[in-house]
Amino acid sequence: MNNMKDEFKTGNPIWIYYRDIDNNNNLRLPQLLRGHLGQSYEIKKLPIPNYTLIQTTGTLHGTFDTTAKSVCFYYRKQTWGEIQNVKLYLYLKTPVQLYDQVAGMPLTETLPAGIYVKTFQRVATTTREFWYQVNADQWVKFDDAQMRLVNDDPFQADAPTPSVVDLTYLQLNHVPATVDFLPHRTVDTYEKPYGASQTKLANGSPLRLIARVTDENGVTWYQTETTGYINAAYVKVNEEENE
Numbered sequence: 001m002n003n004m005k006d007e008f009k010t011g012n013p014i015w016i017y018y019r020d021i022d023n024n025n026n027l028r029l030p031q032l033l034r035g036h037l038g039q040s041y042e043i044k045k046l047p048i049p050n051y052t053l054i055q056t057t058g059t060l061h062g063t064f065d066t067t068a069k070s071v072c073f074y075y076r077k078q079t080w081g082e083i084q085n086v087k088l089y090l091y092l093k094t095p096v097q098l099y100d101q102v103a104g105m106p107l108t109e110t111l112p113a114g115i116y117v118k119t120f121q122r123v124a125t126t127t128r129e130f131w132y133q134v135n136a137d138q139w140v141k142f143d144d145a146q147m148r149l150v151n152d153d154p155f156q157a158d159a160p161t162p163s164v165v166d167l168t169y170l171q172l173n174h175v176p177a178t179v180d181f182l183p184h185r186t187v188d189t190y191e192k193p194y195g196a197s198q199t200k201l202a203n204g205s206p207l208r209l210i211a212r213v214t215d216e217n218g219v220t221w222y223q224t225e226t227t228g229y230i231n232a233a234y235v236k237v238n239e240e241e242n243e
Contacts, residue, residue: 011037011064014071018046021054021074022083035064043071051075079103082124089116089150090132093219095233096146099139102131107138114219114231116154167193168214174225175209180236189228193221198228207235 011034018028027048035041042061045053058071076083080102092115098107102123111117111134119132130142140147179201181187186200193213201207207230211223220232 009037011035012066012068014069016043017072018048019072019074021076027075037064039064045073048075050078052078079125079127080123081126084122086119086122088119089154090119090147091116091150092147094146096140100137102139112233114233170212172209172211176238177207177209178236178238179203179205179234181234187234189230191228193229201227
């Protein structure tokens with residue numbers, strides 16, 4: 001009699017998930033599989049366009065009982081090859097476009113030239129591209145004409161000064177300029193290009209420029225009259241430079 005009653009009892013349902021293994025996002029709505037106690041079940045993988053199944057957790061076949069069960073299929077984008085967690089920095093030689101994901105849509109923001117950004121993850125695609133994650137939902141495509149990799153933390157006080165082989169100087173005749181950054185923010189000036197920090201200047205601060213310095217990578221700095229060197233990305237020249 002008990003076996004006959006069990007045939008009409010519902011077993012614990014089984015949740016089935018389809019997730020991106022790299023960000024844990026659901027690729028399909030989770031499914032709930034139901035059945036009676038003792039009823040057999042078999043769960044088959046679901047093909048998802050542009051993704052490859054990487055891993056499965058949980059039992060794909062068995063019988064419904066009173067225990068909680070779940071199955072998760074983990075997929076990876078087909079264009080993603082090697083994925084690696086990293087602790088590196090990128091030095092940006094030029095302004096760099098941000099994207100919402102690897103080979104994704106360009107964001108409205110760009111990163112300015114002359115700064116270091118920390119990267120947490122690197123993706124090598126099957127098309128031989130390298131992408132670096134610099135923030136949540138923010139990626140940059142590596143281009144050695146725009147950036148270079150830095151192993152050491154450039155923000156540590158004892159970090160080695162990045163080597164610059166060649167600097168080209170152009171003397172200026174005390175050209176008036178202003179700091180052009182973000183409202184209510186400050187920028188650093190340096191004892192020399194890529195050197196130790198000298199002071200901080202508020203947005204809109206007046207400057208007098210006595211030299212324009214360009215390094216081997218095309219990054220431009222200005223030497224100021226009294227406050228050291230400042231990256232040209234944060235300077236607005238008020239009138240034509242006088243040589």
